[in-house]
Amino acid sequence: MATKRSLVNTVLLVILIVVSFMAVSLGYFLVANEIKKFDVQSRQYQEEYVNFRKAMIKDEIDIVISYIEFKKNQLNRNADLSLEAVQNDILNWINQIRLRQNQYVVVNGFDGTILAHYKKKNIGKNMWDFTDANGIKPVQEAIKVSKHPEGGFIRYVGSIRPSTGKPGKKITYARSIPEWEWTVLTGIYMDDIENVIEQREEALKRNIRTNLIRISLILAVVFIISLVFAKFITERLRSNFAILESFFNKAAEKSETIDQDLINYSEFQDLAISVNQMTEERNLINEKLNKHQRHLESLVEQRTKALEETVHKLNIEIKERNLAQKDKEIKILQLQEALIEVKTLQGLLPICANCKKVRDDTGYWHQIETYIENRSDAVFSHGVCPDCMDNLYGDKAWYKKR
Known part of the structure; x- marks a missing residue:
């Protein structure tokens, strides 16, 4: 017969599986929550930082526009100043502006010609048809959005970045001086933002790792506590099963009952009550069976004696019938022999x-x-008698000569 699985071990296994599943589910939930929180915080921080930098370059262009407006007012108030001189003064001032590393202010004409640039060799170049790697024409787009009352932002892949020597993604803000047909703009490289965001994300990752370690420790403690609790439960189950097993082993030889005070769990107490009731009922049934057995044995003994007497009488009668049968058979044989000898009409x-x-x-x-x-x-x-011979052959010569 195949070996059956232990119920106690099964209960222990089920408890461990449930606890493990709960621990893994809780861990997964906490980790997923941390990752989700990280994604939300990362996107939020990225959005906030980009908005902060966009607001910063907008403020910087607004300052430049304010300076240009100031110079325009001077031109209007001072007749000795010429438009060309004021514009050249403004453009020279803009060429010298360094807002921060890799950030500068550019002035383009509405026709795409560079009027101010920190690299003097670029001044005078027409960038109207310049196209980035994504097919965007940033000069045209910047001039277009700059004509809005509050200016506007554009995104594109810039030309060679001075610090890296490679093209980089940029966000640029542009405003226009309509009466002079100027577009004043500045921008920031996105990889600067991405570097800051990466640093922030690294800090968030460290925080997540710390939280995961804490979660793992908590889950380990919970698992150990659950394991100890499961072990305690299974030991008590084994104790109860041992009591029941001992009872059933002895019940085959003698009638015993289970001491209910030794049982720890109500389910096993109910089982013990049922078993004790079954034992009492079995004892009553055994007493009735023993009584019926004794009665049946008495009846069998009486019937046996009567049958023995009847059998004795039958044996005598059978012997007598056998003797009569033998006599009858002898007489039949004698009659058959007589019939064989005598056969008459x-x-x-x-x-x-x-x-x-x-x-x-x-x-x-x-x-x-x-x-x-x-x-x-x-x-x-067959033959012929003398009379018939005379009648048949009397006139024959051969008969007469006889």
């Missing part, structure tokens, strides 16, 4: 008065010798 025989044929029971006529031979042991041998 009896009764009235219908015979023809002329031809002497005899009629049988079926109405057929037979020669008398055939009829007698078929119904007796007689056998005919």
